[in-house]
Amino acid sequence: MPMPNAIVILNYNGVQHLQTYLPSVLEYSPNWDVVVADNASTDDSRSFIESNFPQIKVIQLEQNYGFAGGYNRALGQLKDHYEHYFILNSDVRLTANWDVPLLEYLAKNPAAAVVGPKVLADRAPLQFEHAGAAGGYLDTFYFPFCRGRIFESLEEDLGQYDSPQEVTWVSGAALLIRAHDFHEAGGFDADFFAHMEEIDLCLRLARSGKKLYCLPHSTVYHLGGGTLSYDNPHKVFLNFRNSLWTIVKNQERFLYALLFIRMALDGLAALQFLAKGKPQLTWQVFLAHMALYRHFGTFYKKRKAALHQPFRYHGLIIWDYFGKGIRNFSALNKRKFHS
Secondary structure (H helix, E strand, O other): OOOOOEEEEEEOOOHHHHHHHHHHHHHOOOOOEEEEEEOOOOOOHHHHHHHHOOOOEEEEOOOOOHHHHHHHHHHHHHOOOOOEEEEEOOOEEOOOOOHHHHHHHHHHOOOEEEEEEEEEEOOOOOEEOOOOOOOEEEOOOOOEEEOOEEOOEEOEOOOOOOOOEEOOEOOOOEEEEEHHHHHHOOOOOHHHOOOOHHHHHHHHHHHOOOEEEEEEEEEEEEOOOOOOOOOOHHHHHHHHHHHHHHHHHHOOOOHHHHHHHHHHHHHHHHHHHHHOOOHHHHHHHHHHHHHHHHHHHHHHOOOOOOOOOOOEEOOOHHHHHHHOOOOOHHHOOHHHEEO
């Protein structure tokens, strides 16, 4: 008898998102168990679920462990009970048959560990959403971008990226993974707390020989910024810090040279924040670099030899965007995408 599958939603003081988005999860996922892992919320999240959706299992965590630690602890309790986990943000609206292409692809492709849907913006449904779009990549200096989104430029979805595509990372907002692969890889790195942890997980899976794909025939709608807005100082800190930690853990050759250049580029970003009248964000970049120095040894010890190289963009997206004025993914040199 096949094992069931679980949709797992991490929640922290998100009762409004649960009210808005849980109905679509239940309506379009009749064959899935739905689990909400609560990161010690202080709002009415738990009582709302128990009163309105008694069929949902709630895992109550004793404190806020962040995205990475919260999922690790929740999925640890579900281990050996499910074949697949669909890791889903609380501010994502599902659509009819969202799961069919994803499950079929994993069934037919044993080398694939993670698949994800096309992610559109819930506020602007014809536009790609920042976190994931139609599949994510990293460039030479580990700057993330997507089919349909480069830095802050979001494209309209015209079907231009509707083909299945191998990617470097799949958004943690909506990520389907085999339970075995998640636990064998060690789950998310809890030290990240939140942001970039799915990219680090995807890199570790790819380096072990697994594949990652975006399957745009499955579509979801993501509110985005549901927990922290995109220019929130703490979010800026986490993104810059965790990106540097990801480099230390996963870059094999020329680590120190690459780190030096990446940190110099971060410095330019910090100056840009300052020029825009956002000195608090400049300060967060500085704090992120200090965190790298303090914890460099910890993350250096986490390095493991790679059996395979991830599929990624061997170019400079920052130069493509700011130097060459490229705003659409389709204009990038496709020969630079390879393992």
